[in-house]
Amino acid sequence: xxxxxxxxxxxxxxxxxxxxxxxxxxxxxxxxxxxxxxxxxxxxxxxxxxxxxxxxxxxxxxxxxxxxxxxxxxxxxxxxxxxxxxxxxxxxxxxxxxxxxxxxxxxxxxxxxxxxxxxxxxxxxxxxxxxxxxxxxxxxxxxxxxxxxxxxxxxxxxxxxxxxxxxxxxxxxxxxxxxxxxxxxxxxxxxxxxxxxxxxxxxxxxxxxxxxxxxxxxxxxxxxxxxxxxxxxxxxxxxxxxxxxxxxxxxxxxxxxxxxxxxxxxxxxxxxxxxxxxxxxxxxxxxxxxxxxxxxxxxxxxxxxxxxxxxxxxxxxxxxxxxxxxxxxxxxxxxxxxxxxxxxxxxxxxxxxxxxxxxxxxxxxxxxxxxxxxxxxxxxxxxxxxxxxxxxxxxxxxxxxxxxxxxxxxxxxxxxxxxxxxxxxxxxxxxxxxxxxxxxxxxxxxxxxxxxxxxxxxxxxxxxxxxxxxxxxxxxxxxxxxxxxxxxxxxxxxxxxxxxxxxxxxxxxxxxxxxxxxxxxxxxxxxxxxxxxxxxxxxxxxxxxxxxxxxxxxxxxxxxxxxxxxxxxxxxxxxxxxxxxxxxxxxxxxxxxxxxxxxxxxxxxxxxxxxxxxxxxxxxxxxxxxxxxxxxxxxxxxxxxxxxxxxxxxxxxxxxxxxxxxxxxxxxxxxxxxxxxxxxxxxxxxxxxxxxxxxxxxxxxxxxxxxxxxxxxxxxxxxxxxxxxxxxxxxxxxxxxxxxxxxxxxxxxxxxxxxxxxxxxxxxxxxxxxxxxxxxxxxxxxxxxxxxxxxxxxxxxxxxxxxxxxxxxxxxxxxxxxxxxxxxxxxxxxxxxxxxxxxxxxxxxxxxxxxxxxxxxxxxxxxxxxxxxxxxxxxxxxxxxxxxxx
Numbered sequence: 072x073x074x075x076x077x078x079x080x081x082x083x084x085x086x087x088x089x090x091x092x093x094x095x096x097x098x099x100x101x102x103x104x105x106x107x108x109x110x111x112x113x114x115x116x117x118x119x120x121x122x123x124x125x126x127x128x129x130x131x132x133x134x135x136x137x138x139x140x141x142x143x144x145x146x147x148x149x150x151x152x153x154x155x156x157x158x159x160x161x162x163x164x165x166x167x168x169x170x171x172x173x174x175x176x177x178x179x180x181x182x183x184x185x186x187x188x189x190x191x192x193x194x195x196x197x198x199x200x201x202x203x204x205x206x207x208x209x210x211x212x213x214x215x216x217x218x219x220x221x222x223x224x225x226x227x228x229x230x231x232x233x234x235x236x237x238x239x240x241x242x243x244x245x246x247x248x249x250x251x252x253x254x255x256x257x258x259x260x261x262x263x264x265x266x267x268x269x270x271x272x273x274x275x276x277x278x279x280x281x282x283x284x285x286x287x288x289x290x291x292x293x294x295x296x297x298x299x300x301x302x303x304x305x306x307x308x309x310x311x312x313x314x315x316x317x318x319x320x321x322x323x324x325x326x327x328x329x330x331x332x333x334x335x336x337x338x339x340x341x342x343x344x345x346x347x348x349x350x351x352x353x354x355x356x357x358x359x360x361x362x363x364x365x366x367x368x369x370x371x372x373x374x375x376x377x378x379x380x381x382x383x384x385x386x387x388x389x390x391x392x393x394x395x396x397x398x399x400x401x402x403x404x405x406x407x408x409x410x411x412x413x414x415x416x417x418x419x420x421x422x423x424x425x426x427x428x429x430x431x432x433x434x435x436x437x438x439x440x441x442x443x444x445x446x447x448x449x450x451x452x453x454x455x456x457x458x459x460x461x462x463x464x465x466x467x468x469x470x471x472x473x474x475x476x477x478x479x480x481x482x483x484x485x486x487x488x489x490x491x492x493x494x495x496x497x498x499x500x501x502x503x504x505x506x507x508x509x510x511x512x513x514x515x516x517x518x519x520x521x522x523x524x525x526x527x528x529x530x531x532x533x534x535x536x537x538x539x540x541x542x543x544x545x546x547x548x549x550x551x552x553x554x555x556x557x558x559x560x561x562x563x564x565x566x567x568x569x570x571x572x573x574x575x576x577x578x579x580x581x582x583x584x585x586x587x588x589x590x591x592x593x594x595x596x597x598x599x600x601x602x603x604x605x606x607x608x609x610x611x612x613x614x615x616x617x618x619x620x621x622x623x624x625x626x627x628x629x630x631x632x633x634x635x636x637x638x639x640x641x642x643x644x645x646x647x648x649x650x651x652x653x654x655x656x657x658x659x660x661x662x663x664x665x666x667x668x669x670x671x672x673x674x675x676x677x678x679x680x681x682x683x684x685x686x687x688x689x690x691x692x693x694x695x696x697x698x699x700x701x702x703x704x705x706x707x708x709x710x711x712x713x714x715x716x717x718x719x720x721x722x723x724x725x726x727x728x729x730x731x732x733x734x735x736x737x738x739x740x741x742x743x744x745x746x747x748x749x750x751x752x753x754x755x756x757x758x759x760x761x762x763x764x765x766x767x768x769x770x771x772x773x774x775x776x777x778x779x780x781x782x783x784x785x786x787x788x789x790x791x792x793x794x795x796x797x798x799x800x801x802x803x804x805x806x807x808x809x810x811x812x813x814x815x816x817x818x819x820x821x822x823x824x825x826x827x828x829x830x831x832x833x834x835x836x837x838x839x840x841x842x843x844x845x846x847x848x849x850x851x852x853x854x855x856x857x858x859x860x861x862x863x864x865x866x867x868x869x870x871x872x873x874x875x876x877x878x879x880x881x882x883x884x885x886x887x888x889x890x891x892x893x894x895x896x897x898x899x900x901x902x903x904x905x906x907x908x909x910x911x912x913x914x915x916x917x918x919x920x921x922x923x924x925x926x927x928x929x930x931x932x933x934x935x936x937x938x939x940x941x942x943x944x945x946x947x948x949x950x951x952x953x954x955x956x957x
Contacts, residue, residue, distance in 0.1 A: 099416025150302030179268030183277025201240030409455030496540030597891025658778025845934025
């Protein structure tokens with residue numbers, strides 16, 4: 072009997088079973104793809120965090136400690152691949168006489184490096200010009216001394232006479248901040264900037280130069296053990312952070328106070344683990360709604376045949392089958408659909424991974440990917456059971472045979488509608504949103520140095536409840552329209568069906584549940600497509616904004632401190648091929664009270680032509696308004712939010728800053744008036760700073776020296792322009808381009824490539840919209856073939872029958888797309904607000920991908936029209952033949 076039933080299902084219900092299996096496969100494919108991608112993304116974040124660190128650990132030998140013993144203990148520690156001893160000597164300053172002119176610097180640092188240091192730590196030193204061995208000058212030091220390879224400089228030694236050395240090369244220290252950190256000191260007590268003057272010596276030469284200094288002043292020389300770890304890290308940044316921190320503590324315990332570990336690798340992983348938590352949140356945002364929507368589509372496809380299933384079950388029971396046997400047949404149908412849909416979904420996910428990421432596992436290791444694929448397959452089986460088996464068992468237990476044979480049941484409002492659940496959900500969603508979107512709320516809390524991360528998943532109840540509540544509210548509105556809006560419905564469908572318009576509207580009202588289901592499903596699919604596409608577009612937009620904010624412009628030329636360059640130097644830069652606009656920006660330091668902060672002088676009328684200024688960077692006015700204020704009132708100044716709170720400033724307040732006068736070198740008071748708050752600004756740090764009118768600053772300080780030039784290349788050719796300028800300027804200035812900043816932005820999350828996954832998600836949303844609009848409608852209409860046949864017997868012509876089908880398609884299209892647009896509008900705004908932490912900086916405007924949204928609408932319309940036309944063709948079959956089959 073089971074074999075006969077299975078053959079009958081495939082032969083007579085094959086199309087419907089295939090449609091349900093496809094719905095299951097979409098859910099399985101999405102869960103498998105997003106789960107594998109999440110695992111791969113976390114592993115990518117860990118790898119990038121580790122590779123961004125040139126020196127994993129800096130073990131500083133403490134006073135009284137034996138450097139040789141610390142080096143030996145460090146080399147034998149678990150997970151250590153290489154360790155080298157580096158000496159740090161304090162210099163009283165450097166001096167050079169070049170072309171008859173003598174240049175001197177302030178205090179500096181001299182490093183003594185072992186012979187194989189550069190091969191062990193290749194990312195720490197970058198040669199700009201000259202040789203790679205011997206005496207090397209940092210770029211800024213070379214600029215201060217006007218020195219070049221081959222020149223002789225003098226190194227000042229505390230308590231001893233200076234010693235002369237010959238320069239072999241000029242170098243850059245890309246990770247100078249961590250190299251010169253105070254090992255063991257908290258972040259807030261770290262120096263605001265690395266030393267201006269640095270000289271690198273071979274270790275043997277360092278011993279000769281600083282031997283007398285060690286004898287007279289041992290504290291003038293420190294020794295650090297620089298470590299490169301080779302231990303395999305867990306793929307999750309949080310697990311890797313915990314492992315690295317524990318290993319560092321273990322080494323400190325072994326050294327027993329002789330050495331202190333500066334954990335650079337741990338600091339990088341500390342930042343990455345917060346981003347990994349945001350990636351997990353994105354998985355929930357992108358995956359769970361899509362999987363639920365696919366499950367709802369599957370349930371709708373299965374539910375469209377509910378009446379037929381109940382009649383078939385009733386017939387089986389009349390012919391003597393026990394309820395247990397009928398349940399087994401339903402379980403067989405569910406298993407068939409679940410296995411077929413699960414296998415198809417895994418194949419789709421593997422193909423997507425191979426095409427978009429070059430591996431069916433999406434770049435994750437085999438075990439993790441296999442685990443997610445197994446979870447997705449199990450979810451597919453559960454989905455099939457929930458949509459096919461459970462409704463069948465429920466009908467067997469609750470419905471009598473006579474009820475199951477009825478064509479039309481009671482049309483009663485569901486319980487949730489009578490209780491107002493939709494209004495309750497929307498009210499709770501609003502309350503959760505207000506609580507989770509205030510200024511002091513943090514979605515991910517990752518305290519620095521603390522292994523535990525707190526993720527506030529409850530904040531997603533706002534968008535989730537809005538989605539569900541919006542769908543239920545749309546159901547209520549659609550039911551009210553079908554029940555009490557027969558007259559407008561009649562006018563709407565009259566052009567399609569003519570004299571049967573009144574009867575058609577009445578039929579929609581009496582049997583409106585399948586129609587309402589199609590409307591709500593289409594609205595949910597449309598809202599999912601719109602919100603997902605809009606979020607992804609905004610995500611890409613802000614990743615670019617983040618990189619542009621960090622670099623300053625397409626290409627930025629930063630002058631070395633101590634080098635005086637006026638705005639006219641930009642003319643030479645403007646002559647470089649590919650450069651469209653050059654904008655100078657001043658960089659000064661100003662005291663507000665006893666607090667030293669960065670001050671940036673800009674030309675308010677032209678700054679926006681070379682770089683992007685978003686309204687989200689400012690408080691108290693738009694970017695244009697505040698730049699106009701700086702232009703019209705030159706003594707105006709924009710202040711950081713922290714400074715405004717610390718000094719209790721109000722708009723218009725007089726703010727006296729102390730700036731260095733270029734003529735006397737003394738700090739003098741310069742009056743400014745507080746005009747607004749600046750939170751972000753190109754090239755500026757994340758902490759406190761000022762933005763002022765460059766002309767006013769130059770007049771007050773007697774110097775128009777430029778700190779950096781922002782170059783606009785029109786968004787293309789940044790690498791080529793940057794390379795040309797590096798060759799042209801040599802070691803005199805630092806040149807960075809936007810392509811470098813894209814991979815070095817502060818958030819490792821925004822550096823993860825979501826392009827391939829985004830294409831899959833958006834294609835998935837389009838398929839869901841097509842299925843919700845066309846397939847569900849077509850199957851629902853197919854279930855009413857009996858009504859169409861009776862209408863034909865009563866005299867309805869082919870044109871009227873076709874109009875009857877198209878009328879329902881028009882109602883579904885209008886209701887679904889309009890309702891989906893409204894839900895998407897509210898959902899997108901809420902999601903972007905809740906997920907503000909993902910964006911750095913937060914967006915001032917939401918990016919709307921109009922081409923994709925247009926494609927989604929077109930595909931949905933084509934699917935609806937196709938489903939309607941197929942159903943219309945079936946409705947014109949001879950009524951006697953149709954009734955015989957039914």
